[in-house]
Amino acid sequence: MGLSLEELKTLSAHFSSCYLTYRKNNRGAHQRKMGAGQKGFLPTPLDKLVFILLYLKCYPTYDLQGFLFGLERTRACRWVKLLLPVLEMTLGHECVLPARQIRSMEEFCHAFPGVRDVFIDGTERPVQKPKNTRRRNKMYSGKKRQTTRKVVMMTDETRRVGFLSLSKNGRRHDKRLLDKADIVRHIPSTVTVWADTGFQGINKQHPNTLLPKKATRKTPLSPEQKKENKLISGIRITVEHAIAGIKRLGCMTQSLRNRRPFIDDTFILLSAGLWNFHLRRD
Template sequence: MRQFTTVVQFSDDEFLRDVGITREQFLEVRARVASFLEEERTRRPMTTRGKQTSRLPLEDRLLLVFTYLRHYPTFQQLGQQFGISESYAHKLYERYRGYLVHLVRLPQRHALLAPGLTALLLDATEQPIERPIHRQRASYSGKKKRHTINAQLLVGVFSLQILAVVCGQGRTHDFTLFKQAHLPIAPQIEVSADSGYQGIEKVHSNSQIPIKKPKGRELTAEERTYNRALARVRIAIEHVNRRCKIFRIVKETYRGKHKHIGLTWHLIAGLVNLRYA
């Protein structure tokens, strides 16, 4: 049976590869959750009356959640690893995912108006999902030729911290998703995006996108130089995408309820910020 007392003895590199965050960061999250649960018991003592305490210690319950996020097994496999039933593994995951989303959260939307913020990177990535039962066409991506969700990240250029995540259905164009989000980006902040955001300067005038090759002629040397310089800046957000997809739950085909995808992406973004703070 998988236990934290065994995993904690791994080397620093093995622990990071197995859990997704460092040992110190895991213990920090554990302290936050323990403090939150204690506050809840003090604030609402009647809600836990008569409830049995889980036979898994808090460290193992959190390890269960991180194992699911990092490796994305089925709940049957997860239950077998921790010596509990499939249904109880699912119940623990749902409960503690809610705690973690609350405790490891992204900056509020007003962080995009912070005076010290001068430049942002914008990009979207698609994640495959199981074919929906209803409204399948809305989730079908013509680009990927399968059903997907579109996760759009807004990242600070210098800190590489994820400031906002917006999720939409696979059929939704990147630029359409950006417009629908109505993110409060200050006018003086420079936004760098890829060529999928043609027309973004009409929404946010201080934006940069690559220059597309005009029909019938080649790009000039100055235009190619500009595109290369922009690509050197924008490559950082691809590294942030890679950091997120270390957690297999946002890389592999999503098997959960589609209404929870946004919640999952926000949790992973918060954990990535914690890992690379």
């Protein structure tokens, strides 16, 4: 499930309190006392946490998820819808969720305390191909040659994800998503930004930026430039390790099947939060 036994026990304690808080705030006008009635197939908070973590890790169908826990597929679907926001609340209380917007230098320093280098990259996740041609063309990624959803993320030297943009269609360019997030101008000049060739022009927005040199047909790279590019790529590999850590979960690597709005954004947020929690406990 992406967590050790010790990490699972630590997260379970906070998950229990967040579950009670969430149920209390969303009970409506019910008069029955909390905890009354028949006990379900997921009686303890640990059972509920294992249920939702297994769903994110393996991303099974509701039929298989229900079979593993002795539930009907409709009941498994209801539990997933209930426990996803509880897990997000738990990770938020653990202060491991990445920032979704950074509007000032103070917010940047809060998301990246004491950082000297940040690493920027974009990542995509596959989605089912829409029947509508217009929507399919908007989601089509020429790089992956399939329909995808894309985000831009920023990490520090420890591979911790400190910023995660909102999910957009795979057709959009990485640099365009970064400009839309409007985060570069809030990065202090003392912080070095490392990016790949997909972010050409970022050095005009932030002078303390290191980008690999890009060859053209008429101006090939010299041996010194190739050596420099190799050095930059070796340091920038940190953000690739963070992306690999997020994609340990099957909900990020398998084609998205859920139809709920913004569920792909929820998946990548929870994946990044679990990765940060794993790094903090490591």
